[in-house]
Every structure is written in C-alpha cells, then in structure tokens.
Amino acid sequence: MVDPRQMPLDEQLDLLFQGTEYGDPELERAMRRELRARLEESQRTGRPLRVYLGVDPRTSDLHLGHTVPMRKLRQFQDLGHTAIFLIGTFTSLVGDPGDKDKARALMSFEEVMANAKTYTEQAFKVLDPERTVIRYNHEWLGDLKFGDLIHIASHFTVQQFLARDNFRKRHEKGDPIHLHEFFYPLMQGYDAVALETDVQIGGTDQTFNIIVAGRKLQEAFGQRPQVGILLPLLPGTDGKTKMSKSLGNHIPLTATPEDMYGKIMSVPDEAMPLYMRLLTRWGPQEIQALEADLQAGRLHPRDLKMRIAREVVEIFHGPEAAARAEAHFVRVFQQRDLPEDLPEYTLKPGQTVLDVLVDAGLVSSRNEGRRMVNQRSVRLDGQVLTDALAPFPGPGVLRVGKRRFVRVVEA
Numbered sequence: 001m002v003d004p005r006q007m008p009l010d011e012q013l014d015l016l017f018q019g020t021e022y023g024d025p026e027l028e029r030a031m032r033r034e035l036r037a038r039l040e041e042s043q044r045t046g047r048p049l050r051v052y053l054g055v056d057p058r059t060s061d062l063h064l065g066h067t068v069p070m071r072k073l074r075q076f077q078d079l080g081h082t083a084i085f086l087i088g089t090f091t092s093l094v095g096d097p098g099d100k101d102k103a104r105a106l107m108s109f110e111e112v113m114a115n116a117k118t119y120t121e122q123a124f125k126v127l128d129p130e131r132t133v134i135r136y137n138h139e140w141l142g143d144l145k146f147g148d149l150i151h152i153a154s155h156f157t158v159q160q161f162l163a164r165d166n167f168r169k170r171h172e173k174g175d176p177i178h179l180h181e182f183f184y185p186l187m188q189g190y191d192a193v194a195l196e197t198d199v200q201i202g203g204t205d206q207t208f209n210i211i212v213a214g215r216k217l218q219e220a221f222g223q224r225p226q227v228g229i230l231l232p233l234l235p236g237t238d239g240k241t242k243m244s245k246s247l248g249n250h251i252p253l254t255a256t257p258e259d260m261y262g263k264i265m266s267v268p269d270e271a272m273p274l275y276m277r278l279l280t281r282w283g284p285q286e287i288q289a290l291e292a293d294l295q296a297g298r299l300h301p302r303d304l305k306m307r308i309a310r311e312v313v314e315i316f317h318g319p320e321a322a323a324r325a326e327a328h329f330v331r332v333f334q335q336r337d338l339p340e341d342l343p344e345y346t347l348k349p350g351q352t353v354l355d356v357l358v359d360a361g362l363v364s365s366r367n368e369g370r371r372m373v374n375q376r377s378v379r380l381d382g383q384v385l386t387d388a389l390a391p392f393p394g395p396g397v398l399r400v401g402k403r404r405f406v407r408v409v410e411a
Helices: 009-016 025-045 064-078 109-123 146-153 158-162 165-173 179-195 204-220 257-265 269-279 284-296 301-317 319-334 353-359 366-374
Strands: 050-055 082-087 132-136 199-203 227-231 344-347 378-380 396-400 404-410
Touching: 009 025, 009 064, 025 227, 050 064, 050 179, 064 082, 064 199, 064 227, 064 269, 082 109, 082 179, 109 132, 146 179, 158 165, 158 179, 179 204, 199 204, 204 227, 257 301, 257 319, 269 284, 269 301, 284 301, 301 319, 344 353, 353 366, 353 396
Parallel strands: 050 082, 050 199, 082 132, 199 227, 344 404
Antiparallel strands: 378 396, 396 404
C-alpha cells in the first residue's frame, strides 16, 4: 500500500482527479479545493477519509464499465483511506431513473439479494478485500419511518427534480413520471448521511444524486457535505454509446482472458485515451508519456491498444493469463491462424445453422444468432452463412465474428 505521506499532495490530487468529468469547470474547481482541504486535514490528524461507492445489483453480472468507479475507489484505498463498497439492496428496489427515458421495473428484495451475492466477489477483482468495508443500504433505509421520509423530502422541490434532463424530457412529452422515482435520489442522499462520508464516487449520471441530494442532506443533518468525484461513462465496444449489457456492447468481467483481450482490441482507437484513464492502473505521468509518444509517431495506435488490453486482462485474470491472451490474439488475428486446441462440436441430425450456433455456445441466444447471421458474421470454412434457419451444411470450422471458433464434426 502506498503511504499517502510519501506522495506529494498535488500528485495525489492529480491521480484522484484523473479521468474525472464534471461538465462545469467551476464545480470541478470547487470539488478539487474541498478534496485538497480534506486531504490536508487527513494528513494533519491521521484520520483517513471515508470514501464510498454504491452499486445497485439489478443484474447478476458486472462489466468493465462498472469497474471504472471501483478503480477510483481503489486509488483512494491505496492512499490509505477507508473504502466503503455499498451494495444498494434497497435502492435497487426502485432503480436509478437518472439515465432512463422511462421508469425502471420494480424488483423484489429476494431478486436483489440473489444478485448481490455475486457483486462482492466480482468487485474484489479491483478492490483489496482485506481493506474494503462492505455495507448494504437496507440496513438503514429499511428502518426509516414515514415521518423520516417527510423530513428528508422537505429539503427538495419538485422543480429540482423536473429540471433533470430525463425527467424534463418525459414531462414535456407527457410520458408518466412515477412518484416513487423521486425517492431514489433521496435514498442515495441519505446513504451519505448514514455512512458519514467524506467522498462519494459515481458516474456523471449520478451528478444530481451526489452533488445535490447527498451534499444537501448531509448539511441538513449537521454533517460537512461530501466531495463528489464524478467519472464519465465508459463507451462500449462501439466506442460511442455507454457500455451496456442491454445494448450488447459490453465486456463482462466473467469473459475469458482471450475474449476480454479481443473485445478491447475491437474498440475504436479514439476511445483508447478514455480506456487508459478509466481502466488501467497507470498514473497521470505514464499516461501523458504514452500520449506524447503516440502524438509524435513513436508509438503505433495498435501497439498502444495492445498494451491497454494486456493491462486490463492482467488486472482481472493475472499476468500469465494476459500473456496467453495476447499470444492468442497475435496468432489468431494478426497471423490469421486458428486457435490452438480448437473445441469440437458434434453435429446432430436435422439441426439448422441457428441450432448449431446456440447449442455450440457461439452465441448467447437465438436472437443474437439471427443478428450475427444477418450481419454476415457467421462463416463455415470461410464461407459466409446467410440463412439462420437453413440446414447446417456439414462439418468444418465454424466462426462467429472475429473471436469465436468451433470445429463441427459429424457423429
């Protein structure tokens, strides 16, 4: 662990603000001033800052986009501060409406708790489990009385909520805005009160919840308002739209090293600066040097992307797996060879192309299979297969996209 007293304060601030995005220079300057004051106080008193990140387990799997704020929490953790990983077992019941154009479906507590079981295990791929405090917000939100909710809500106006971009658009279109959706920022704001936090980390879609709701409620309860560390949303494999499982542009943490490496290599070059700042363990000076080499032509964009892919795979799978994944990528995609130990699939009578794609595990669903065929991304021995419902032609090497292979054999 890095002793914070050994790193100059300006370097700490540069590291902790690396990759942040506020959309308002004055807000960023204010947060930087406040964090500097907290860090100076921490050095003077020896009290570590209480820094928290909240995640809502509305699905069972995390992807690389979820790890961006975790990486920032790990930076605070490595500087000696208290890292609190809050699992939103109560906020998940509602779901954050901040980035949605309609109300999220309500979940049951049982569904949420089932998903929550996988979150800590996946989070510990980034965070140090021995130095992470795990909390669940049903511990305090579930005990609030109606009078407490009235007191909390009294600090906000309806106009503040309707000014939020997604609510404003829905209101202007006449789309319904359900009353319970207003509860979410109140609940998240109260999390900061219950945890008595100094710093909260979140995406730019959390600006209202962190900067407005959290800070206002802390002041209302006699606490010093927290510093908000806001991070941009990581683009998916298309390089443009935010990474999302529902959009199919995500890179899951459960992906194999080879698949994770290959998917990062498929991301457009223009997204790489953001991937460097948000996903790697590299500091500001190292990133600046790489960008300077890239700008001067001393570093090829492909080589930079390979370094990023190897670094990210190493974080989640270890150095040996990262080296194997890179060797696999070079062999398959740069040298155009087939993978070693190509898996085999035994063809069954009467199967269609779609049946084989699904049964061999080359696609996650029949819908994905149809989409890959329609995109001309399915080949048998190099020949494009254009009809998902046609009988499967016969044995050969079946390839889906750039990274999925299987050798089809007859029984």
